[in-house]
Amino acid sequence: xxxxxxxxxxxxxxxxxDLIIPVIKAGLLTLVRDRYLSEFITTIExxxxxxxxxxxxxxxxxxxxxxxxENYLKTLFQTLENQYNLKLFDIQDFMIKLPYNAVKEQLxxxxxxxxxxxYEKFIDIFExxxxxxxxxxxxxxxxxxxxNTTTCSFCKLTLSSGCKCVExxxxxxxxxxxxxxxxxxxxxxxxxxLAACRHRITNFxxxxxxxxxxxxxxxxxxxxxxxxxITWVSILxxxxxxxxxxxxxxxxxxxxxxxxxCRTELKHHIYKCVMNERGARHMFQIIIDYPESRAGxxxxxxxxxxSIVGKRHLIIDNVRHEFNKRxxxxxxxxxxxxxxxxxxxxVLRYLDSTGVMMELACHNVKQFLARREDTIRVIVSNMNEHxxxxxxxxxxxxxxxxxxxxxxFLDDEWEPEPIEALTAPERALRPxxxxxxMSMLVSIYGHAELFVEEYIHMLADRMLSGQSNKVxxxxxxRYVDLLKQRFGDGGLQGCDVMLKxxxxxxxxxxxxxxxxxxxxFPLASTAGVPINTLIISSQYWPEVKFSPIDxxxxxxAIQVAYTTAYETLKPHRTLHWSPNYGQVNLEIEIGGKTLxxxxxxxxxxxxxxxxxxxxxxxxxxxxxLKCSTACIRKRINLWQNCGLLKEEAKDTFRLVEDTSxxxxxxxxxxxxxLSVDVDDMNVEHQAEPDKKEHEHTIVCNFVFAxxxxxxxxxxxxxxxxxxxxxxxxxxxxxxxxxxxxxDAKVKSNQLLYTDGxxxxxxxxxxxxxxxxxxxxxxxxx
Amino acid sequence: MRIRLKEFNGVAVWxxxxxxxxxxxxxxxxxxxxxxxxYPGDQCPVLHGECRxxxxxxxxxxxxxxxxxxxxxPMCRGEWKSLP
Numbered sequence: 001x002x003x004x005x006x007x008x009x010x011x012x013x014x015x016x017x018d019l020i021i022p023v024i025k026a027g028l029l030t031l032v033r034d035r036y037l038s039e040f041i042t043t044i045e046x047x048x049x050x051x052x053x054x055x056x057x058x059x060x061x062x063x064x065x066x067x068x069x070e071n072y073l074k075t076l077f078q079t080l081e082n083q084y085n086l087k088l089f090d091i092q093d094f095m096i097k098l099p100y101n102a103v104k105e106q107l108x109x110x111x112x113x114x115x116x117x118x119y120e121k122f123i124d125i126f127e128x129x130x131x132x133x134x135x136x137x138x139x140x141x142x143x144x145x146x147x148n149t150t151t152c153s154f155c156k157l158t159l160s161s162g163c164k165c166v167e168x169x170x171x172x173x174x175x176x177x178x179x180x181x182x183x184x185x186x187x188x189x190x191x192x193x194l195a196a197c198r199h200r201i202t203n204f205x206x207x208x209x210x211x212x213x214x215x216x217x218x219x220x221x222x223x224x225x226x227x228x229x230i231t232w233v234s235i236l237x238x239x240x241x242x243x244x245x246x247x248x249x250x251x252x253x254x255x256x257x258x259x260x261x262c263r264t265e266l267k268h269h270i271y272k273c274v275m276n277e278r279g280a281r282h283m284f285q286i287i288i289d290y291p292e293s294r295a296g297x298x299x300x301x302x303x304x305x306x307s308i309v310g311k312r313h314l315i316i317d318n319v320r321h322e323f324n325k326r327x328x329x330x331x332x333x334x335x336x337x338x339x340x341x342x343x344x345x346x347v348l349r350y351l352d353s354t355g356v357m358m359e360l361a362c363h364n365v366k367q368f369l370a371r372r373e374d375t376i377r378v379i380v381s382n383m384n385e386h387x388x389x390x391x392x393x394x395x396x397x398x399x400x401x402x403x404x405x406x407x408x409f410l411d412d413e414w415e416p417e418p419i420e421a422l423t424a425p426e427r428a429l430r431p432x433x434x435x436x437x438m439s440m441l442v443s444i445y446g447h448a449e450l451f452v453e454e455y456i457h458m459l460a461d462r463m464l465s466g467q468s469n470k471v472x473x474x475x476x477x478r479y480v481d482l483l484k485q486r487f488g489d490g491g492l493q494g495c496d497v498m499l500k501x502x503x504x505x506x507x508x509x510x511x512x513x514x515x516x517x518x519x520x521f522p523l524a525s526t527a528g529v530p531i532n533t534l535i536i537s538s539q540y541w542p543e544v545k546f547s548p549i550d551x552x553x554x555x556x557a558i559q560v561a562y563t564t565a566y567e568t569l570k571p572h573r574t575l576h577w578s579p580n581y582g583q584v585n586l587e588i589e590i591g592g593k594t595l596x597x598x599x600x601x602x603x604x605x606x607x608x609x610x611x612x613x614x615x616x617x618x619x620x621x622x623x624x625l626k627c628s629t630a631c632i633r634k635r636i637n638l639w640q641n642c643g644l645l646k647e648e649a650k651d652t653f654r655l656v657e658d659t660s661x662x663x664x665x666x667x668x669x670x671x672x673x674l675s676v677d678v679d680d681m682n683v684e685h686q687a688e689p690d691k692k693e694h695e696h697t698i699v700c701n702f703v704f705a706x707x708x709x710x711x712x713x714x715x716x717x718x719x720x721x722x723x724x725x726x727x728x729x730x731x732x733x734x735x736x737x738x739x740x741x742x743d744a745k746v747k748s749n750q751l752l753y754t755d756g757x758x759x760x761x762x763x764x765x766x767x768x769x770x771x772x773x774x775x776x777x778x779x780x781x
Numbered sequence: 782m783r784i785r786l787k788e789f790n791g792v793a794v795w796x797x798x799x800x801x802x803x804x805x806x807x808x809x810x811x812x813x814x815x816x817x818x819x820y821p822g823d824q825c826p827v828l829h830g831e832c833r834x835x836x837x838x839x840x841x842x843x844x845x846x847x848x849x850x851x852x853x854x855p856m857c858r859g860e861w862k863s864l865p
Contacts, residue, residue, distance in 0.1 A: 464792055493819070496819065496820070497819075497820055497821065500820055504822075529786050529787065529788060529789055530788045530789070531789045531791075532788075532789070532790045532791070533790070533791045533792070533793055534790075534791070534792045534793070535793050535794070535795050536792065536793070536794055536795070537794075537795065537812060537813070537820075537821050537822060538794040538796075538812055539810050539812045539813035539821065540813070540821070544792075544794065546794070554786055555786070555789065558789050558791075559791065559793075562791070562793075563793075566795075570795070570823075572797055572798050572799075572826075572827065572829070573795050573796065573797055573798060573822075574795070574796055574798050575793040575794065575795055575796070576793060576794045576795075576796060577791055577792070577793045578791075578792050578793065578794065580792075581792035582789075582790045582791040582792040583788075583790040584786065584788070584789055584790070585786075585787040585788035585789075585790075586784055586785070586786060586787060587784070587785040587786075587787050588782060588783070588784050588785075589782065589783040589784075589785070590782045590783075596787070601791065607784065608784060610782065611782055611783070611784055655782060
């Protein structure tokens, strides 16, 4: 400035007035460009992002420098005009153009200046002020989402006194003014403002969605977006248009903010952010929290986001990941996994009615559950007891399944499957029509037979346990009907007979009671004891074990009396009693204590023996009760656990004298009964793999026979042939099952697999065909 | 120690008192129903003949009705007379 002054003085002295104007212009331009502007830019670039509120000081400084120049010019012109009567140029016009020209020249020097850190800083600055602005609007719109409503969500100061957000608005006006002066406003606005908005939305949603909540946030966010972001952008737009009016530069007018396109883009950004925050992070909580998460609205949020943004893979990946991380461990109970799985099905079906997301996300869980032995039991017991699966859900699902298949193409509500369906190879091969809850659960095992079998076992178990209050016959009846609707009558026919047996037994008990009232009991001690019997049709129940033993006289007398009464009521028929099922309630007096026990007749028989003498060996017991030692050993544990018996030496048990530790089992009777049941079940379950093995051999024999006549076949062809000849169209064997079987054979070198064709290895293909396979050849041809 | 029986809930299987396991006509067990019935027992009783052969009532009646002339037991070809 001083140098410029001396130069001008020199010029005046040397009377070269013509040069004054260009010198002033050039001098000021260099001054502004090389000193003020670069100073301004470096300060902006160097300021750490943390105390952003110092930014405006740089702007104010720069503004002051410009005003200084203006003032200097004014005084200079004044003196020139007064002393030399010299009229120079229009100061105001010059001052508007000066910074703009400086920036333009600066740009010529360093091309990247706007794109570099300087530009990024602008996004920060914009976002800072936008945040201040938007936070004021968030107070009303997002009151529910912000936990603390007394402090400003932006500056964290109390609303009543500390919050300075309104003052920040004034700072922003100054910045806008200087930017205008610099000619940078439009240049910066479009992209910086948009970027700032995007940042703001991202950060705000991050802040709101950090913790899981079941409440909907989209409606609030949208309101906040309209009142906060959009008004802010329109203020910017206003600045820009004003600016263009003043300074009609053609180059400049191409930069402007298109509000409507901004709005769509930013709105889309909101959905994307919610998706990223909720969909990709909170799926597990949403699933665990299911009925609430739907009622609260967070699911509806996600549904909207999915329909707008897509990106289903985010949700799918999150569900998979979280399930793997939290549930699919050996230590987690099947009940918990299953409950989560069921909720996941519900949630994902809600988000995507075609079920593609569900299948993709739950594939792992299904495989994991399929490996657990108790899954079916848990499913079936949950169905009845805990109400995880409600009855109406089963019926509803069934209705949907029916309409799906028939009206699928007529329905207006038909939805195309999302793009992710293509990435699921195992799905593509199996177009399943009804992907409702029940079929999902059943599909864990591939087909329904095992499922039905398990249900029958469970039903039988509960009825046989002798706790008559445990079975709600009406409820079971409804259930059997529902299952029949779904799986067909075949496997469930036995259930009808079982339920009928149960009802008939009650009638029979009443009749027998009347009959017994007239007869004298052989033993006085059993008179008046309530007697109930479940009389079953053995052919229709899952294998009931009969290992007849020599029961104590009291129990035998009851059974004989009952059988006699029954035989008079039902001619030509008799009863066989099972000691393993049912329940005997005993009152045991020992050491001045009276205890109640509920046990099976077998257990009762054992303890009755100790009434005769206090010490028994297992072998003595077994010969006395006429049963195997293993049976005794299994059951004597119960009495040992109750504290009544003590194992003195190996296989020698003695009645305890000290009764302080003896506990009644009537409160904890369930485990005792269950343990027996489980033992029995285990024996039965061992048969299942054998059965599977057997089915595999059937499949393999068919395949070998086919290959002998056809030499090579594709998987699909094999499957379709098997469907016709081996499965008779009833087995719900899937392509995958068959492939697994075949792959196993390939591994053991019994088959060859090349280019999608299965063939027999050379040595086997030429062997002579057995009569059976000749028969098979005929079928294939 | 003294044990007192308070309540007895037993489980028993009913059986037809017959000299055979399954019906010679439908080859089903007597404890199961004949092929046309849903429920065994009262609804599908077993008939004893004088020749000591037993059949499901439904099965033997169908057999007898299908015979044109003599009512013969399908097992021993003797005259069929059912015991009460």
